[in-house]
Amino acid sequence: MAYRESAAVADLGCAECTLLSRLKFCNCVEVLVGVDTDLELLKEKMYRVSPLPCDYLQPRTSMLTVSLYHGSATVKDSRMLDCDFVSCIELVEHLNISEVERFSEMVFGYMSPAVVVITTPNADFNPLLPGIMRFRHWDHKFEWSRAEFQAWSLNIGNKFGYKVEFTGVGKGPLGTEQLGFCTQVSIFLRQLSEAPRIETKHSKQLYKLVYEVVYPSLKDKKIQQDIVLNEVIYAAECVRRQIINTRYDDEGQGAENWNQNERGSAQIDDSKREKTFKPKDSKRLEVCKIDGKLHIPLINLFSMPKVQQLSGSFQRLEEILQVTDRVVLSRCGAFLLYPADDDRNED
Incomplete structure (x- = not known):
């Protein structure tokens, strides 16, 4: 499938804005959107996506607008419809099972970006982590095994027209390869060249804008x-x-x-x-x-x-x-x- 030269990227559950703070250096990205339910954390970390002095001394060749919203990844907001790439880093395990279905409909059915990357803890790997009694974080509602995560991902892919690829981050020690990666990753690639038309006349802007900045650019x-x-x-x-x-x-x-030589000969x-x-x-x-x-x-x-x-x-x-x-x-x-x-x- 063909991708645009410039991209709009959304990080759902952006938390401390770590991913956004790195993506802002990619010239192919012209729109960065972060969404999180923790308002205070967004206000505390929004400086990480602010322009640096070097951004004014050496402006980008392309435009860049960064927006941070207070909101939930299970709620539809019309400002999220034009995203090409969506990342959900360690997000789904913080949702109740009933919310996971709304999340899936929001991301794959409503936003329908070209690429979606979802990461989540691999429960099969947990025995290798000392001190883990049940889940890795107090706010996790569940943690999927590799079989459960892959089954869910393939079902989502079939339902919304995405091809799914699996990978992971963090290998265990030698002899534990059968447990897989510490973090499991699904990469969803939309099969249609264009996103399906979605009726949006009833869509609302339910997220609260916390911070927005337009970077200096040579296009100005x-x-x-x-x-x-x-x-x-x-x-x-x-x-x-x-x-x-x-x-x-x-x-x-x-x-x-x-x-x-004589004075004047080399004047x-x-x-x-x-x-x-x-x-x-x-x-x-x-x-x-x-x-x-x-x-x-x-x-x-x-x-x-x-x-x-x-x-x-x-x-x-x-x-x-x-x-x-x-x-x-x-x-x-x-x-x-x-x-x-x-x-x-x-x-």
Whole structure:
């Protein structure tokens, strides 16, 4: 089946937002949704899905919206209908058996995402865990054996049109392979290329929004403009520094020749040297110094990988530079005018 390039991911029973805090770094994810019944825990841990300073310095190439909801995975909310991937990590065992059926209908019948991943403790493995009398956690309502979990998963898959694959996490010591993994995992893959149409006119938004944030992205034209300008100014400064270093290197070589030969035989024509500078890349145009300004061809700036990546196209780079007062362009618009002051004592 085909999947979208960008994905909306929901983590039901997100608890401490551990999974969400890792998924936010995936560029293919544009929507992250967390749902949990513990309101205080969501408020305490929501900082884990907040943007970091680096997210503003280096914005994502794609959009990302993170939302945390207080609600139950057994309750239908229309905001959950567009999810492509749903994870339920150690969730089902916290539900009463009567709630498991509502959970199944909510996730597979109502949300109907392309992929669902469900993990739950493997009761067969419990004898290997010291101190386990019945269940691994006081709030567990049940813990399935491998046979029980696989039977439930296959039944759900047949009912809602999903192929099921089984795996697990956490191997036991040698000689206990027959007990399986510590945590058992079902991966459900929807067989239909598109989710079935569901009547949603009576659907309500029953979850309470606790936290929502939109990450800075290069798809935001204002953010893209600021980041591109920063990179262009940095690139122009690198060009200026390169010219200064080249000049001082050449002057040093001239002084050495002066001592070896007669004065004047190795004089450097500084007026010509300051007028033009040609980068090592012969495909680039000359950088000229006129009236104390470096005339840096825009095509040179666009040839720099970071500038090209951020702006996307030469036309977009021109548009950004033409509408800002942070840089000055030549009258023809083909050159960036940048101060050529080469005072080595400057900060």
